[in-house]
Amino acid sequence: MSTALDTVATEVAVQTRGLRKTFGPVVAVEGLDLEIRRGEVFGVLGPNGSGKTTTIRMLCGLLTPSAGDATVVGYDLRSQQSEIRRSIGYMSQRFGLYDDLTVRENVRFYAAVYGLRGAALDARIVELFEQLELTPRAEQLAGKLSGGWKQKLGLACATAHHPKMLFLDEPTAGVDPAARRRFWEIIYDLARDGTTVLVTTHYMDEAARCQRLAFLSRGHLIAQGTAAEIPAQFGERTIEDVFIELQRRDEGEAA
Amino acid sequence: MLARFRRAGLWPMLRKEFIQLRRDRLTLAMVVVLPAVQLLLFGYAIRTEVRNLPTVVLDESQSSESRALIDVMRNTGNFRVIGSVASRAEVRRVIERGEASAAVIIPPDFAANLKRGRSATAQIVVDAADPMAASAAISGAALAGAARSSAILAQRTGGQPPLEVRVRPWYNPGMRSEAYIVPGVIGVLLSITSLVVMSLAVVRERERGTLEQLVVTPLGRTSLLLGKVLPFVAVGYVQMTVVLVLGKLVFDIPVRGSLLLLYLIAGAFITANLGIGLLISTAVKSQVQATQLGYFVMLPNILLSGFMFPRESMPEIAQWIGLVLPLTYFLTVLRGILLKSASLSAIWPETLALVTMATVLFSLSVLRFRKTVE
Ligand SMILES: Nc1ncnc2c1ncn2[C@@H]1O[C@H](COP(=O)(O)OP(=O)(O)OP(=O)(O)O)[C@@H](O)[C@H]1O
Ligand SMILES: [Mg+2]
8 A cells, every 4th residue: 555545544534436325216415525634623514405414324324325435534435334333423413312311321321332341431431421511410311301411412422432533413403502612612622632523514603613614405515615715616705695595596496 | 152242232232221121111011011911801701611601490390300410410510500490481581681591491290201211301491692601501411411311321220321431631620711721821922012012122213213323333233133132031031920920820720840941942932022023123114113013913823823723723824824923832832831741852843943933033133134224
């Protein structure tokens, strides 16, 4: 293997080539070429149904791509699933933890599933509880938590094993502004420690916090760049303007 | 092998499932209380024979001979004499009102005819609206008549009756249907609850969205499914114990063979049914579908396994279907061990069938299960 390739492998966290997913007649994602660099916070934007969740699910191995390929943290999406699973964390758009387990039991379960045992497991739980300030709710059933707490619990479970790459699908939907700000501080902490983060959002202020962004519309990648570059590409002033313009265009096509 | 599962996350999975099971009051009630209630219902309601028919007597003969006949009839156990009546009109009235289901009418000349060596007649009136009761009355009357005849004949000739057929009902001397039905009910309840509860297990996680979060982890397929199955094997054992104890206390079913052997084979039986449930659970999209499919599988279990109707009298195709049901084999095992104190040498083919089914069904579910959300 050449040195150049090695450098690429360490620099690039996610690389997709012509990724496509269809559900029967519905084309959810089409010809997607994405590149996410190591250690960056990468935002994915797009109207409802534009293919954000489908993209993440493919990258996590939850959906098999209909065409195209990808590498995730240097592993091939089609042939190295188990290596990928060990290196990524995922928070689904819909709360996916056990309502009938307590906060502690959920975190313990996920940490243990990732192979932590004994003293290391206990230490990691303490660490996560401190980092995400979960201690006051430790013995509460997850089903009884409010939105913000649920999302923090989700993040604790998704990061229990120090993943190299974190996929967050609308992690701050239904979370109040203060909790949202705190959540983003934690995301930055993770990125500073070297975790690559892919996050989808509908909030423009959150989009502005991402180092780079991808814009999806009807399954197509239509722009990729920094929060400053993208509006310029469309001759608009802000990302929000781009977003609304895209949605208008989508509706025009659908009509 | 254990080490492999340990790495693949079987223990955390088991721990989680047991905690959830403990908090799931509804499932717990369903698997422990429901079988108990059903056992009582089934045990009392399903009776393939009728005993103690309420019977009135119109004894116009008032002789030692007439009383001897009534005694013999009472001894068959099919009749319970609830009183005497004075006229045929009264016979009609009590039967019409449902106070009695049968009446024995012994005419005035009964004893006289016997004395003269003539044939004496007695009459049984039966409310045949219930065919089961009617056939019990008829067979009871025929039995009593034959027994009394041969006794009288023997008296007259001063010797032994020329022919006597002795029926020995082995294993179930009282010919009580509970002894046959209750072990069957144990099998049916075990198979139904394991199947239904299990068929919901995986699809419930799919519906709630927790499966999506679970399958992105390195947790192995075998660990995931084994973690789902093993707690319910334990539940199955609790269930079996509850119904066995109840069966013993309430219906006095005999436990003649080795309980250890029964419990060992039950493990394979429970796992086989859980395997069917698991297979359903990995195949369907919703809990509703799972329940529907579960019922679809339950019906042949009840009808074709030999639980209610003897398999020997079924059409060939029904017998073939019966051969793929774990319950068919387990019924033989249950009745064999409980009633006939069968040892492994007598029931090894059934045991082998159950172990094979358990293994094949579980492996099939693991192979079918995909760690995706498609
Ligand atoms: N399992 C599925 N079966 C069929 N169609 C699907 C499935 N999942 C997604 N789709 C369709 O694919 C398209 C993209 O959906 P996706 O969930 O990826 O969008 P999204 O960008 O995440 O939307 P949102 O912002 O609402 O979360 C939609 O048209 C959706 O209806
Ligand atoms: Mg989505």
